[in-house]
Amino acid sequence: MLLLCVYIFTLRDQVSDLSNELTLAQMNEPPQGLQTNQAVSLSSAAQNIIAQGLATIVIDSKGTHLLVQAEKLPQIKQNEAFQVWLMKKGQDVVNAGTFYPVDGKGGLYFTLDQNLKGYDQIAITQEPDAFGKMPRGTAVLTAELRL
Template identity: 50%
Template sequence: MDDQNAQLNAQVADLKQQLAISAPTDATGPLQVENVVSLDAGTADIVARGLATIVIDSAGTHLIIQAEQLPALQNEEAFQVWLLKDGQPASAGTFLTHDGTGALYHTIAAAESEYDTIAITLEPDAQGNEPRGPIVLSAPLTSA
């Protein structure tokens, strides 16, 4: 587990460096990394891992999800990202995977900025308004 944490920390540092170097500039300045959290597996039998990155630019605040080694999707299944505050979920969108890897980009509305947890669930389809499937990855959203 320590090797995995070290690898995720190295990926976070690399991501921050890449964003700082390649960030577009505009009238208000470059893209700024606000927060990066490692997403932890929901159960012991899941080997998936991921990162949730919150960035700010002149257009607002955005959530970028990157996940790998996710379980294979069957039929109409999809992964859905949830922002939670005090256990109450709000969908941040759904994504499909390619060879167990997936990503999502979501612009965070001002009201969503106070959410305290992020979770990714494996859903029976991409149409849910509330979580119906198991949590695959999750993490508390902490201040940077």
């Protein structure tokens, strides 16, 4: 009877270990079955800017993600950067990240929080540095969203 109890506890530990390994393996797998919820073209915010881009919202089992890509971006100075902003009715603003372009091309990936429902605009601005909490620079690309 004692040996049977020890054997059961050993099996229980092994099942627990296998379950943990399976969970870790699933977390490291590439995404499968992604659903593109929305894809919007980013338009130049000024006549003298020829930049263009794409903002894609993807939903998977791990959440809602924003993928932003841009090209033909204006040249930046040494400390400058591009920042991506999500806006709600022009008032609530969320910094979705900063990127530095290479040969006029750049982008970023951002996982959205639940509280971002209702944000209706995305913008990329050219900023004096990468540390802005609010837009301070010039809008380069914009588009309307439905989150």
